[in-house]
Amino acid sequence: xxxxxxxxxxxxxxxxxxxxxxxxxxxxxxxxxxxxxxxxxxxxxxxxxxxxxxxxxxxxxxxxxxxxxxxxxxxxxxxxxxxxxxxxxxxxxxxxxxxxxxxxxxxxxxxxxxxxxxxxxxxxxxxxxxxxxxxxxxxxxxxxxxxxxxxxxxxxxxxxxxxxxxxxxxxxxxxxxxxxxxxxxxxxxxxxxxxxxxxxxxxxxxxxxxxxxxxxxxxxxxxxxxxxxxxxxxxxxxxxxxxxxxxxxxxxxxxxxxxxxxxxxxxxxxxxxxxxxxxxxxxxxxxxxxxxxxxxxxxxxxxxxxxxxxxxxxxxxxxxxxxxxxxxxxxxxxxxxxxxxxxxxxxxxxxxxxxxxxxxxxxxxxxxxxxxxxxxxxxxxxxxxxxxxxxxxxxxxxxx
Ligand code: FAD
Ligand code: NAD
Numbered sequence: 094x095x096x097x098x099x100x101x102x103x104x105x106x107x108x109x110x111x112x113x114x115x116x117x118x119x120x121x122x123x124x125x126x127x128x129x130x131x132x133x134x135x136x137x138x139x140x141x142x143x144x145x146x147x148x149x150x151x152x153x154x155x156x157x158x159x160x161x162x163x164x165x166x167x168x169x170x171x172x173x174x175x176x177x178x179x180x181x182x183x184x185x186x187x188x189x190x191x192x193x194x195x196x197x198x199x200x201x202x203x204x205x206x207x208x209x210x211x212x213x214x215x216x217x218x219x220x221x222x223x224x225x226x227x228x229x230x231x232x233x234x235x236x237x238x239x240x241x242x243x244x245x246x247x248x249x250x251x252x253x254x255x256x257x258x259x260x261x262x263x264x265x266x267x268x269x270x271x272x273x274x275x276x277x278x279x280x281x282x283x284x285x286x287x288x289x290x291x292x293x294x295x296x297x298x299x300x301x302x303x304x305x306x307x308x309x310x311x312x313x314x315x316x317x318x319x320x321x322x323x324x325x326x327x328x329x330x331x332x333x334x335x336x337x338x339x340x341x342x343x344x345x346x347x348x349x350x351x352x353x354x355x356x357x358x359x360x361x362x363x364x365x366x367x368x369x370x371x372x373x374x375x376x377x378x379x380x381x382x383x384x385x386x387x388x389x390x391x392x393x394x395x396x397x398x399x400x401x402x403x404x405x406x407x408x409x410x411x412x413x414x415x416x417x418x419x420x421x422x423x424x425x426x427x428x429x430x431x432x433x434x435x436x437x438x439x440x441x442x443x444x445x446x447x448x449x450x451x452x453x454x455x456x457x458x459x460x461x462x463x464x465x466x467x468x469x470x471x472x473x474x475x476x477x478x479x480x481x482x483x484x485x486x487x488x489x490x491x492x493x
Pocket of ligand 2: 207209255256257258260261263291292293294297298299324325326327350351352404406441442443444
């Protein structure tokens with residue numbers, strides 16, 4: 094009998110965990126497994142605010158795929174996915190194509206701009222390892238040029254974070270921690286540096302526990318962060334951001350964190366989508382497709398209790414990987430009784446730089462050092478799940 098061909102697109106939390114599980118549980122005679130990813134490494138997307146602000150070496154967030162995946166069992170293809178040809182059951186890549194019997198789409202997300210003009214031209218939008226390196230390099234350059242520029246023009250050392258969601262808050266947390274060190278390194282007076290977070294909604298971290306939000310804002314404000322709440326950014330220009338009625342914050346560094354949409358490959362391939370995310374069936378397949386699973390940030394699932402989509406998180410992406418691998422194995426084995434995906438939300442913890450963090454785990458609110466400890470535990474657990482104790486020890490965050 095012909096071996097089933099399983100193709101997994103994207104080596105993030107969803108794709109890597111699916112590939113690792115399938116490689117361990119499916120016999121070599123049952124199916125071939127191919128993993129396609131842009132780079133030969135997986136990166137910890139949930140850590141990217143740290144290398145972006147420069148509080149972590151980018152290398153620390155990078156995991157070479159062949160060190161955690163049995164590449165004798167999984168054929169790894171380093172290439173860029175361009176389009177999925179659903180009718181022909183094949184995937185077009187930048188440098189070739191690959192055919193499948195079962196496809197797992199786990200290509201992650203890209204920044205959402207909500208049509209605000211100038212974002213792609215003038216803001217940093219890429220929450221990828223290379224994107225983080227770019228932000229880090231730019232910040233350093235801005236500080237380095239303080240004493241070397243011809244004029245001390247406004248905005249050189251003004252840093253604007255667009256959006257006070259978890260990404261924006263975590264990034265400014267790291268940057269605000271690093272600023273004193275940068276000031277010292279480049280002989281810049283602290284008062285020359287301005288740090289802004291601009292948020293459209295009436296509160297930072299909309300929907301999160303208000304007491305924790307207040308704690309978090311106080312921590313950040315004590316480090317000199319200025320919040321502009323209830324203030325949508327209307328345009329990004331070469332000189333800064335336009336807010337309110339004609340007001341402008343002059344800034345040469347805009348870091349965009351106003352939310353995400355599913356990978357553009359989804360819409361390009363003709364899947365019906367809402368902001369690039371496909372509302373998947375309970376078994377994680379795309380509606381009308383028996384052979385295509387969509388998981389991670391490209392998938393949309395509804396929280397029936399709250400009557401709104403679950404936020405796209407690594408926590409859910411990893412849980413989806415488990416159900417997806419189980420269902421792919423069932424289909425490969427000739428079964429049809431697929432498992433239903435049920436997210437098990439354990440909580441949310443956000444770092445604020447240094448030893449500060451906020452979070453809710455179960456029904457317990459966590460602040461400061463306790464929350465920061467918990468955040469590192471969560472980060473280490475993700476490594477443990479992916480690559481076992483060796484990876485956790487090699488790349489984990491210690492001391493806790
Ligand atoms: P990703 O992990 O982003 O992986 C997608 C993969 O696909 C990448 O390897 C990418 O290189 C590859 N890829 C993309 N396009 C192509 C292409 N065309 N061809 C080939 N390969 C491609 N969630 C939490 O639960 N907890 C947190 O603490 C948390 N912190 C976060 C902090 C930051 C700074 C950010 C940005 C996000 C955070 N999130 C957090 C959200 C979380 O990172 C995402 O929900 C999660 O990464 C989604 O997993 P994924 O596998 O769908 O995508
Ligand atoms: P988000 O959607 O959670 O937050 C984006 C914020 O930007 C919102 O508060 C929104 O009101 C604001 N915004 C939108 N348009 C704006 C505009 N024009 N001007 C100013 N503000 C604007 O997005 P995110 O923070 O990028 O997070 C993406 C996903 O990743 C979410 O699901 C989040 O839960 C997850 N995440 C989780 C963690 C964690 O658990 N520690 C950390 C980072 C991200």
